[in-house]
Amino acid sequence: MTSGSGRRDAKRDVTRRSRETRAHLDRTQGAADGPTALAARIIPELSCPLAGHGETRRTEARATMTQEETMSGTMTRLRSVLATGVVALALPCMAGCEGEKEPLAPAATSLETAKPAAPSASRLTVDTPQSKVDFLMDAPKEKIRGRVTGATSGEISVDLTDLTRTTGLITVDIGKIELFQTVAKDDGTFGEESKSDKQNEHARTWLEISPDTPAEARAKNEKAQFAIRKVEVEGDPNLLARSGAERTVTLKATGEFLLHQRKSEKTTELSVTFRFPDGSGDRPVSAVIKTVKPFAIGLAEHDVQPREAFGKLAQKTLDVLAPKVNKEALVSLDLTATLAPGASGSPAAP
Numbered sequence: 001m002t003s004g005s006g007r008r009d010a011k012r013d014v015t016r017r018s019r020e021t022r023a024h025l026d027r028t029q030g031a032a033d034g035p036t037a038l039a040a041r042i043i044p045e046l047s048c049p050l051a052g053h054g055e056t057r058r059t060e061a062r063a064t065m066t067q068e069e070t071m072s073g074t075m076t077r078l079r080s081v082l083a084t085g086v087v088a089l090a091l092p093c094m095a096g097c098e099g100e101k102e103p104l105a106p107a108a109t110s111l112e113t114a115k116p117a118a119p120s121a122s123r124l125t126v127d128t129p130q131s132k133v134d135f136l137m138d139a140p141k142e143k144i145r146g147r148v149t150g151a152t153s154g155e156i157s158v159d160l161t162d163l164t165r166t167t168g169l170i171t172v173d174i175g176k177i178e179l180f181q182t183v184a185k186d187d188g189t190f191g192e193e194s195k196s197d198k199q200n201e202h203a204r205t206w207l208e209i210s211p212d213t214p215a216e217a218r219a220k221n222e223k224a225q226f227a228i229r230k231v232e233v234e235g236d237p238n239l240l241a242r243s244g245a246e247r248t249v250t251l252k253a254t255g256e257f258l259l260h261q262r263k264s265e266k267t268t269e270l271s272v273t274f275r276f277p278d279g280s281g282d283r284p285v286s287a288v289i290k291t292v293k294p295f296a297i298g299l300a301e302h303d304v305q306p307r308e309a310f311g312k313l314a315q316k317t318l319d320v321l322a323p324k325v326n327k328e329a330l331v332s333l334d335l336t337a338t339l340a341p342g343a344s345g346s347p348a349a350p
Contacts, residue, residue, distance in 0.1 A: 102300040105262040109220050111227040116157035117165035124156045124287055124337035126170060132334040133172050136294065137326040143182040143190060144325070146203070151176040156228070156337055160282060163237045163249060168228040170335070174259075175222040179203050205307045206299075207260060213310045225258040226266070245279035248272070250292065262302040268295040270333070286338045294330035 116123075131152035137144040156168030179200050182190045204210040208221045232252040239247060249272050257266040269292040274284040299305070299318060306314035306321060318327050 102298060104303055105264040105301045107261060108256075108258055108263040109261055110223070111169060111225045111256050111258050111263065113155070113169040114157075114167035114227060114229060116159075117167060118157075118159040118162070121157040121159045121165070121167075122284075123340040124158055124168075125340045126152055126154045126156075127286075127336045127338055128153050130336045134332045134334075135297075135329040136332075137329050139326045140323050141184045142324040144199075145180045145182075145193065146177055146329070147180075148172055148174055148177050152335060155340070156287075158239075158287075160239045160284070163233045163239055163251065164231050166228060166231045166251075166253075170226045170228075170333075172224040173222055174207065174224050175209055175218075177203065177207075202306075205309065206304050208307070208310055210310065217310070220261055223258070225256075226268075227255045227258075228253045229255040239274060239284075240282050243279075245276050247274045247276070247284075249274070257297065259297060259302040260304050264298075264301055266295055266297070268331075268333075269293055284339060286336060289333060289335045289337060291332045291334075294332045296328045296330055299327050299329065 129150050131150060133148040133152055135146045137146075151173040152170060153173075154168060154170035156166065156170075159165040177200075178195070180193050180195050181199055182193045184190050201210070209218050213221065230253070232254075234250045236242070239249065250269070251272065252267055252269050254265065254267040256263045271290050271292050273288045275286045275288070276284050305318060306316050308314045318325065
């Protein structure tokens with residue numbers, strides 16, 4: 001039989017071990033789950049009073065086993081808590097690993113022609129057969145060059161005495177787009193440019209102008225436009241104050257750009273050369289308009305994304321394809337516009 005003194009010693013010993021276990025839990029668990037509450041759940045045996053009967057050695061053995069089981073369970077729970085924390089921290093990263101989505105530009109199906117700022121403005125009409133629109137998408141592993149030839153139309157109203165009052169609307173039929181690619185070799189150099197029929201099919205699918213696109217949607221998506229709303233001129237804006245058969249002006253044109261039924265504001269720097277047949281007077285017969293440097297069009301803002309078919313996005317996003325496909329297209333213009341018959345400053349049509 002165990003004496004009363006022995007039972008008291010055993011009780012004190014188990015109580016001491018219980019306190020040590022609780023202190024260990026406080027250190028390992030911290031504020032994650034409330035250390036005392038967690039210890040009470042895991043080791044209820046040690047939080048209860050010791051029974052008044054039993055052998056001291058058996059009691060100590062049970063206490064030792066309970067401590068070991070408690071420590072094992074605590075470590076298991078701690079690993080589970082840590083794993084849960086890692087997943088919780090990783091989720092935002094996983095969601096944003098491709099970067100924040102660029103907001104879409106406002107929706108629109110067409111742009112309006114701005115009214116001439118001056119009643120006496122001369123009307124220049126874009127020569128469609130001579131028109132050229134190019135773009136470049138330069139990515140680390142692939143360079144994509146696109147062109148639309150002989151598919152641009154429009155009209156520009158020019159006040160020859162004040163070019164800052166110029167307005168206009170240019171429309172490009174991108175249904176005639178052609179793409180050419182140059183692929184990087186293993187040594188980092190690029191090979192010869194070639195035309196891939198598959199890539200051209202993909203481009204039409206991304207733009208939703210592919211054969212499977214409903215006719216009404218395809219007609220809207222085939223139209224890209226630039227509406228000139230504001231013009232800033234380097235130097236004297238009065239063209240008639242200049243002289244010569246060719247008078248070149250550098251200017252910045254700002255306006256709305258429409259692509260894939262989304263419109264955004266763009267500014268492009270242009271060089272415009274007005275041609276006068278006799279080298280004098282106020283009757284230019286044409287103007288050659290070229291971009292000084294390309295202007296950037298973001299694919300994402302115009303909802304031009306990888307697609308498998310009309311209305312169906314592909315699994316691979318623009319971010320995933322970034323090594324091969326730049327997310328911006330750099331656009332260049334090369335247009336010739338002629339003075340419309342009967343327009344101010346031009347001879348009337350016979």
